[in-house]
Amino acid sequence: MDEEREARMTLAALSEPGDTITGTLVARLSAAETVHLITSGDRLPNGIDPAEGELWLRRLAPRINPGQIDRILSDMERHDLRLLTPEDLDWPGELQQLGTSAPIALWLKGDPSQLSTPLPGRVTIVGARASTAYGSQVATELASELASQGRTIVSGGAYGIDGSAHRAATVSFPGSTIAVLATGLDRLYPTGHEQLFERIEQSGGLLVSELPPGSAPTRWRFLQRNRMLAALSGATVVVEAGHRSGSLNVAGQAHALGRPVGAVPGPVTSPASAGCHRLIQEGLANLIIDAQDVTDLLDSTAGFSGDRTFAYSPTRRFSRTGPDLKF
Structure with a gap:
């Protein structure tokens, strides 16, 4: 397992799904560099709100566990699970x-x-x-x-x-x-x-x-x-x-x-x-x-390219002017 793959496993365990700060850092740096920021406490790069970045670090840093990867790998073997990352051909x-x-x-x-x-x-x-x-x-x-x-x-x-x-x-x-x-x-x-x-x-x-x-x-x-x-x-x-x-x-x-x-x-x-x-x-x-x-x-989606992106919000509300729908 290479460093980047292991780092993605770590980040998935540390951060909650849909964490946009984690996603932003992985996209701009790499998963491995993002894990390094968490463990080192180094200053986050420009473009991340300082207050939000501080909260992010304080939330994730205490969750670091030296035996975390070994436990995940052991559970994966026990339950016959496969890991997929964006670098894999099967990634959707x-x-x-x-x-x-x-x-x-x-x-x-x-x-x-x-x-x-x-x-x-x-x-x-x-x-x-x-x-x-x-x-x-x-x-x-x-x-x-x-x-x-x-x-x-x-x-x-x-x-x-x-x-x-x-x-x-x-x-x-x-x-x-x-x-x-x-x-x-x-x-x-x-x-x-x-x-x-x-x-x-x-x-x-x-x-x-x-x-x-x-x-x-x-x-x-x-x-x-x-x-x-x-x-x-x-x-x-x-x-x-x-x-x-x-x-x-x-x-x-x-x-x-x-x-x-x-x-x-x-x-x-x-x-x-x-x-x-x-x-x-x-x-x-x-x-x-x-x-x-x-x-x-x-x-009707046969020609869909998947190029369109959007700012995800889990609490959008429907209105006459656009998507809504709150959980």
Whole structure:
């Protein structure tokens, strides 16, 4: 393992996902030089706000652990995990569209080729954790038909809509789903989906996390995970979402990235569909009634270059003038 690769592992363990100061320093210097700044306490380069830089150093420096890399490597071997960095050929280049909030590294369990498919070949399906029977049925039908077309279903592994989409893809076309998790891949969450995650991996699918083994789930990490769900697919479809659903945040990030968004309408009396109706009303999502509508969205990204970047904000709000959506 070279110095730069080891440094990325260290930074992923020290900093939280989406840390823009870490991302800025890695882009301007290198991962190894960034780790040196943390351990040495040297002055940060110009362009970093001194007050924010001081807070960054005070937050990360105490987390340095001499045995950290050995522990991570040991956990990776024990759980059969693979490390991916931007220097690797399998690295999904579309993540760099996230700019300074792009992941420092990725840990994978399963088939890494899932990340090498063209962007229109992947679709993110998300929705409420407390889904209704209607929402679960729609998610199952959409994921099943899209997987049968050779599309890869990307979701977050949560209860509700996420789980329905993963299960349908795994049953219909084994190896056609990616679960992007907000924990280390040695402590899968939610624990009630351990068997589902095992089926995803064993059937040829993929588990992905930007957090090293040993990382626990936190609210912030779930929120930051949303940017990856948005960036890894050619389109995002929200099946069910309440007014404050985290799925709306995924839609907001996808919209900001210039990716098409779809939303499934539901009964006007259902709180579980209120967020979807809002997306459609705001003109930020196309109305989705079947898999053909999703295919049309994906086909519209066939020429997408991934050159557009944006200043990531996990708490954007929808308004009549632009992307919103708060977790």
